[in-house]
Amino acid sequence: MSELLEEASLVERPEKNKPLGILFWICVGWVALNVIGAIFANVLPLQNPLFEDFSAVNVGPGLHHLFGTDDLGRDIFARVVYGSRVSIAVGVGAMLIGFGIGAPLGMLAAYRRGRFDMVLTTVMYVLLAFPAIIATIAVLSFWAPRALAKIILVIGLASVPLVYRVIRTATMSIATKDYIIAAKVQGATDRRILVKELLPNIAPIGVSFLLIGIATVITLEGALAFLGLSVNPPTPSWGNMINEARTVLAENPWLVIFPSLALCLFLLCLNFIGDRLRSHFDVTEVKL
Amino acid sequence: MVMLLGIIFVISVGSFYLIHLLPGDPAVVILGTGATPQNKLILYKQLGLNKPIYEQYFTWISNVLHGNMGTSFISQSSVAGTIRAALPIDLELMFLSQILAFATAIPLAMRSARKPDGPVDRILGASSFTLLSVPPFIIIVLMVLFISIKLGIPHTGPSSYVTFSSDWIVNLESLALPAITLAVGSFVVYYRVLRSDLIATLQEEFITMARSKGISQRRIMWRHAFRPSSVALLGSAGVNIGGLLAGGFVVQYLLAIPGLGYTLITAINMSDYLLVQGIVLVVSVGVVLINFIFDFIINIVDPRISRE
Secondary structure, three states, X not given: OHHHHHHHHHHHOOOOOOOOOXXXXXXXXXXXXXXXXXXXXXXXXXXXXXXXXXXXXXXXXXXXXXXXXXXXXXXXXXXXXXXXXXXXXXXXXXXXXXXXXXXXXHHHHHHHOHHHHHHHHHHHHHHHHOOHHHHHHHHHHHOOOOOHHHHHHHHHHHHHHHHHHHHHHHHHHHHOOHHXXXXXXXXOOHHHXXXXXXXXXXHHHHHHHHHHHHHHHHHHHHHHHHOOOOOOOOOOOHHHHHHHHHHHOOOOOHHHHHHHHHHHHHHHHHHHHHHHXXXXXXXXXXXX | OHHHHHHHHHHHHHHHHHHHHOOOOHHHHHHOOOOOHHHHHHHHHHHOOOOOHHHHHHHHHHHHHOOOOOEOOOOOOEHHHHHHHXXXXXXXXXXXXXXXXXXXHHHHHHHHHHOOOOHHHHXXXXXHXXXXXXXXXXXXXXXXXHHHHHXXXXXXXXXXXXXXXXOHHHHHHHHHHHHHHHHHHHHHHHHHHHHHHHHHHHOOHHHHHHHHOOOOHHHHHHHHXXXXXXXXXXXXXXXXXXXXXXXXXXXXXXXXXXXXXXXXXXXXXXXXXXXXXXXXXXXXXXXXXXHHHHHHHHHHHOOHHHHO
């Protein structure tokens, strides 16, 4: 029996994957750098992002202030690094909630099928039709007072139906494969099949969707900051920095350029890594 | 159809329940600090706050269905009237941006698909991927920075907004920046989806057949390849609408164009909860309806889908 299994897995093994390329690793490095910067922001030799130095207002980029200072004399570089904390926390936190609930449900539904799958899928499709962005704006505007944890929770819950759909589709395409059936015939428990057989095989799709999801959530947080629904100033986030910079656009364009650049580069890298991983593992049936 | 009604029901319950997310007595929060007992009584009656919750819902929904979403206690004007005044601006903005997006995405996708991995395709592919990572609020801020300020184009405000029927040139001028901004986001999605579908379709046998008959490249693209490749394009357009609306909110707010988005955000800032509730309801139902219409169009374009 075990030989048969081995043969099956040999047949299933995909042909040589496309190489990931140098750009992929540069992007991984950039994302890692941002995450490290966000985590260790208060240990790093940065200036205080809230300190207002009125003797150095709207200074351009230079040696003392790497990215210059804003209209209140605060160091832009420090604020960009601290600002990444909010963006990354919201992106990662919301996606962890979305995947924590959506992924197990999607896997179970695709594996079990039957009535459980039917009911759950119908409910999720109804929820999916509800425009998640508008729901998020609505809930956040009513649910006072605003706090980071609430933003993460609301966006996370709003993403559950989408995660559910992606993971369910991905699991379904694998659950009917021979090696799963072989495992069942061998008498493997459901838990073992789900954790040891299905999970490793849908992981690449999951990770790639997770990264693109984080990028989407970070964009959403930026939009919320513009609408005044994200963390309150003076706590910096990339979104509210760009929003505040609007008023002094003509006098100090650096104020909008640096956080915009930081945000776009981070999003670009996440999208690129996600996209590359997807084509590397050659997943075509999951369309976002 | 049953599904659609079910979804709209869920949306109405959700929007109704929003009021109860407010901390404390909703009447006090809605009326603000200057709540007179008289106003409180009117609001209690309007929302039916002293009745059990399911009865409150039925009172509310029957009012809404009669076109009555209550009167805002902040601006003293009817919620339905405010929405009716703002809605045409959103529709026009969406229409303009979609026309722009399709008008650029379709020819460029065809150009790319003609020689996949050729120089034009590579440049377009890389730039569309980069644009994918630029949120609309950054595009609009950069556009204001580089176009409005550097070139000295004056900023329009909500008071200077003119409707299309009264002066269409000024109207289009004020909507140009937001429409272009929203079009960029849609363009990227449409271009990428249509390009990959066209490449797949062009490898089909009926295209080889058409080529061997000596039909021109242009005619093959438009008459033979476009229709079977447009299903995913329409699907993504339907899905895109929701995101477009949210992007539109921010863009309207930043450029002070008095559409629903602008109205919504000023309502949030002024704690005008009844107006927020009304807009959320109208916009959510609108998105669902638009999605439904797109599903319908897809069935016409590709009848195989409904038969499956």
